[in-house]
Amino acid sequence: MRTCQNCRTAVTRPPGRMRTMLISPTTSGRPPACSVTGYSHLLRKHFHTVNLSISLILIAWFINMLRSPVERAGIFACNKHDLQPDLWREVLSRHSEPLLRKISMDKTEVLPKLREDFRMQNKSVFILGASGETGRVLLKEILEQSLFSKVTLIGRRKLTFHEEAYKNVSQEVVDFEKLDDYVSAFQGHDVGFCCLGTTRNKAGAEGFVRVDRDYVLKSAELAKAGGCKHFNLLSSVGADKSSNFLCLQIKGEVEARVEELKFDRYSVFRPAVLLCDRQEFRPGEWLLIKFFGSLPKSWASGYSVSVETVVRAMLNNAVRPSSEKMELLDNTAIHNLGKADSSL
Template sequence: MAEDMATLEENFRRQNKSCFILGASGETGRVLLQQLRQRKLFSKITLIGRRRLFEDSAQENLAQEVVDFEKLDDYAAAFQGHDVGYCCLGTTKAKAGTEGFIRVDHDYVVKSAELAKAGGCSQFHLESSKGADKSSSFLYLKVKGQVEADIEALGFNRYSIYRPAVLLVDRQESRPTEWLARKFLSSCSFMFPTMSIPIDVVARAMASNTVLQPEQKSEILENKAISALGQSAAK
């Protein structure tokens, strides 16, 4: 697998593709950016967000586009000319309220995907959530499921959905109970790969899956599949 992946990645690099990342300031997006730069899969990576993440905009092969998500149509140019798009954008109801959560996790994401598709993007990778279902009675899962469906309707040449379970990541602002929960889930993650998953495994899976050629135009990777792909990529 490691040898095959190395060959696939080398062939992919030769195509000089470009990509953009939405949500690079978040936990998954930040590690995904590290993965893509480390593996040098793209000739250019563009970060699209509310603010600049790096002071030095002259960093090799890295561009930054600051946009107002409330007026995305005014920033259509930021979404043009990319071959691959990654979306790790999201918030929570606790942080943004019900309307704010829907606006960020649905409206911003779908509008960004529409602009990317119109701008020539052919491959879109979406970080969603375990249990996403547009028919769910739970707001979070319903919104995630609706986003998945709305983006699929756009007709990307390739569309990959990632549905991780509980994300394991060390946050400096976390409370002691959250820290203990993560430690417990982390110790169980290899025995029970449907319960949780480390952030770096998700990011590795998204990067690795980019160079693979799935049989179907659209695909959904549940937590177990993400875990298997992410762990194999680390070998």
């Protein structure tokens, strides 16, 4: 036992390499002069302040992690026309390959010109799943932009349209359980969009696998054999064939097996929670939509995306020339590409 010569604090110093000091503060109120005792005094005096500081740092870190990597780097503070290529390269070099799709339309690639050049090629397109939320919006946008000379819907039933704009839309009714009998429906298309999908709650586990995997894979095979050059697949964020979750596992497996078909161009879109007004009620999805709708856009955009934005990203990507065989567009890339032109 000894006493600090300056603050008169009783200090016990047990032997050993780690000398832990047990302090009994006096009532003198004078600040200690010895460094070791001083640290103990400060910690005891400012204990609550230190706790508060640590809490604020953790909160700030959590909020920052809610943002996307590019947003955390400060990119969204810049105007899309003022982005510096060197800055983009620095940011993108620190993240995965899908982030390459985050770059907005290049200054030399003006969308109206790209669309006009695309129209001049008189390409044909087919849509799988046009009765769904994404497929329905995709069809409407394709017709409004007049991008294709021929539009064909492939589905299990014929859809009814009353608007004049849909009068030239062709429809092929097929039995997805016997697609080999409908080879002709997949022939002669340059571009294909696959928006097929269901849910496990609606179709059961077996039904989900049959629709999201078997129907999609067989349709892709027939499309490839029929001459389709560019196949677009609507997948999901987190798709991974090694996932423990059935939905993500099937989505990941489909992505990989369609890639093996070796299309001239293969584009995969992985949106997060789709924001839309569904005709069918899905309680879980409804709660998520309400939750993300209440968040600031800068936060919600990292975990959700509107169907309209997904569709615009699909079409903006389709009209852009690309030498890549396989393109993987994540949720942030979809946001950037879907908002590349405010006139959409």
